[in-house]
Amino acid sequence: FYSLHSFQEDELRDKTVVIIDVLRASSTIVTAFMNGAKAIIPVGDMGEASKIAQNVDSDNYLLCGEKDGEKIEGYDLGNSPLEYLKEIVEGKNLIFNTTNGTKAIKKSLGSSKTYIASFLNVSAIVDELKKQENEIVLVCAGWKGRLAFEDMLLAGNIIHLLCNGSLPNGSRDGAKVAFGLYDKFGDDISTVIHQSNHATRLKDIIGTSDIDYCCQVDITDMLPRLKEGMITLTDG
Numbered sequence: 001f002y003s004l005h006s007f008q009e010d011e012l013r014d015k016t017v018v019i020i021d022v023l024r025a026s027s028t029i030v031t032a033f034m035n036g037a038k039a040i041i042p043v044g045d046m047g048e049a050s051k052i053a054q055n056v057d058s059d060n061y062l063l064c065g066e067k068d069g070e071k072i073e074g075y076d077l078g079n080s081p082l083e084y085l086k087e088i089v090e091g092k093n094l095i096f097n098t099t100n101g102t103k104a105i106k107k108s109l110g111s112s113k114t115y116i117a118s119f120l121n122v123s124a125i126v127d128e129l130k131k132q133e134n135e136i137v138l139v140c141a142g143w144k145g146r147l148a149f150e151d152m153l154l155a156g157n158i159i160h161l162l163c164n165g166s167l168p169n170g171s172r173d174g175a176k177v178a179f180g181l182y183d184k185f186g187d188d189i190s191t192v193i194h195q196s197n198h199a200t201r202l203k204d205i206i207g208t209s210d211i212d213y214c215c216q217v218d219i220t221d222m223l224p225r226l227k228e229g230m231i232t233l234t235d236g
């Protein structure tokens with residue numbers, strides 16, 4: 001169980017990886033697929049995003065993402081899941097560039113499988129993880145190398161569901177902390193997520209509607225998965 005900067009990419013090799021960025025990259029990715037997006041290309045920075053954008057047919061691609069929570073000038077969409085409407089994203093490929101989420105996704109390129117998890121699709125993720133034989137690593141994107149409460153809380157929710165509410169002996173410290181966090185706050189995730197550092201940061205930029213949206217649990221069974229550098233809906 002790792003946070004963004006405390007692991008080497010090699011450690012994810014041959015593992016099943018779950019990327020968690022509740023506010024907001026994971027929730028936005030899941031929403032884009034709910035509304036018919038074809039594929040999402042995660043990129044590490046603005047340079048990489050514009051290089052790809054220059055070499056594709058702009059009718060089929062949208063340039064999307066944020067820097068420090070704000071929409072990037074010249075981009076088609078920011079990182080609010082509420083922007084990713086069916087009439088905008090259906091059938092489109094999205095070039096997606098975010099401060100922490102897409103960087104965490106890119107770090108997992110050498111994994112056996114990488115899934116994108118949010119509260120919106122948590123049960124679908126857990127059902128899929130129950131089928132895995134590889135070691136499972138939950139990667140919390142956090143914020144610029146720091147822990148993000150909401151990401152740890154979702155990690156705890158996933159662990160709770162995976163082990164039916166009883167943490168196995170020998171669990172690692174990170175798993176114990178996430179499990180304990182969900183034990184304490186899992187009954188009312190919305191209240192505690194609204195009090196998190198990133199929610200406070202986002203409230204100043206865009207208000208609270210994205211946070212309300214991202215706190216919804218199990219509104220979809222979408223299973224976005226990274227494959228050959230591209231996120232698409234999983235075929236298992």
Ligand code: MLT
Nearest residue numbers: 023024025098099100101
């Ligand atoms: C990120 O990748 O850091 C984010 O999802 C930040 C945000 O836009 O809320």
